[in-house]
Amino acid sequence: MSNDKLILVVDDDPDLVESVSMKLESEGFQVAKAYDGVEAWDRIKDEKPKMLILDVMMPRKNGYELCDEIKKDDKFKDITVLLLTAVAEAVPSTTYTHMDGKTTLADDFIPKPIDLDNLMEIVRDNL
Amino acid sequence: MTSIKGLKISGELGLVRLHAISRSSGLLPAFCSILAGSQINIPFLSAEYQAGSIQATCCVDAAHRDLLKRLLSSEPDLHKRTEYTSGVGLLTLYPHQSSLKLFGLSLRTLTKAGLRVFAMASSIGALTYVLDYAQLDNAAAVLLARFELAENHAPFKAEYTVTQGTQRRPGSGE
Numbered sequence: 001m002s003n004d005k006l007i008l009v010v011d012d013d014p015d016l017v018e019s020v021s022m023k024l025e026s027e028g029f030q031v032a033k034a035y036d037g038v039e040a041w042d043r044i045k046d047e048k049p050k051m052l053i054l055d056v057m058m059p060r061k062n063g064y065e066l067c068d069e070i071k072k073d074d075k076f077k078d079i080t081v082l083l084l085t086a087v088a089e090a091v092p093s094t095t096y097t098h099m100d101g102k103t104t105l106a107d108d109f110i111p112k113p114i115d116l117d118n119l120m121e122i123v124r125d126n127l
Numbered sequence: 128m129t130s131i132k133g134l135k136i137s138g139e140l141g142l143v144r145l146h147a148i149s150r151s152s153g154l155l156p157a158f159c160s161i162l163a164g165s166q167i168n169i170p171f172l173s174a175e176y177q178a179g180s181i182q183a184t185c186c187v188d189a190a191h192r193d194l195l196k197r198l199l200s201s202e203p204d205l206h207k208r209t210e211y212t213s214g215v216g217l218l219t220l221y222p223h224q225s226s227l228k229l230f231g232l233s234l235r236t237l238t239k240a241g242l243r244v245f246a247m248a249s250s251i252g253a254l255t256y257v258l259d260y261a262q263l264d265n266a267a268a269v270l271l272a273r274f275e276l277a278e279n280h281a282p283f284k285a286e287y288t289v290t291q292g293t294q295r296r297p298g299s300g301e
Binding site: 012013014015016017018019022033035036038039042058059060 | 132133219221222223224250251252253277279280281282285
């Protein structure tokens with residue numbers, strides 16, 4: 001069972017993690033943080049967040065790989081995954097799409113650079 | 128022991144200092160525009176304001192040294208105020224979260240080890256030092272003897288480099 005108030009923010013840029021976390025906390029959400037895909041996977045198994053805000057380009061395990069692992073795992077497939085990507089404008093579908101030869105089952109995309117108000121809208125739309 | 132979540136070490140960079148720029152001259156934005164116009168990333172930038180003037184410090188990839196020098200040579204006002212130092216790198220500790228303790232302990236640890244600090248800056252999530260590139264591994268070692276690093280930490284050195292490019296997005300029609 002997931003923690004319904006917990007959002008896990010995952011990015012290898014500590015400034016992005018911090019600024020997104022502060023915004024989410026100011027809006028009343030609980031936030032956990034991870035700085036790469038491997039650490040994120042550990043946090044998911046330990047804390048079972050309701051939602052992931054997940055960067056695409058990260059060391060050790062990138063966002064596409066992590067998203068696929070989550071969505072193919074019966075225990076975690078209900079976690080909402082929002083992918084942070086600089087190419088969101090080019091994504092024609094938010095449920096199943098194709099980028100750079102990769103497929104992803106992410107629930108939605110957040111365009112970079114991040115507009116924090118837009119991010120909150122996307123978060124609320126997906127809860 | 129103070130805990131940190133991660134530590135990052137950059138590749139080799141060059142340090143650029145801009146001296147005594149008048150706040151009203153527009154030279155700092157012009158400098159940044161010149162770099163952006165040539166797709167030169169600025170992984171570190173800090174500016175110090177004193178009595179109406181600015182001293183700015185930034186880092187660029189070492190591979191961009193000759194291009195930067197060429198660009199600045201055609202801007203005499205900027206060129207005469209610019210000093211370039213080769214062979215530096217960034218060491219970043221995170222998260223920072225405005226921790227004066229982390230700043231004080233890390234700076235003391237680096238200076239006690241005889242490591243020269245060219246510049247430093249704190250941001251919302253990180254504390255970054257500009258150090259001698261040849262001493263980055265040594266600096267990481269002395270800091271890791273002082274701070275407890277999270278067990279499942281990310282690699283210290285980047286597995287990839289993000290650069291600016293002119294490639295268009297698919298379907299943009301340009």
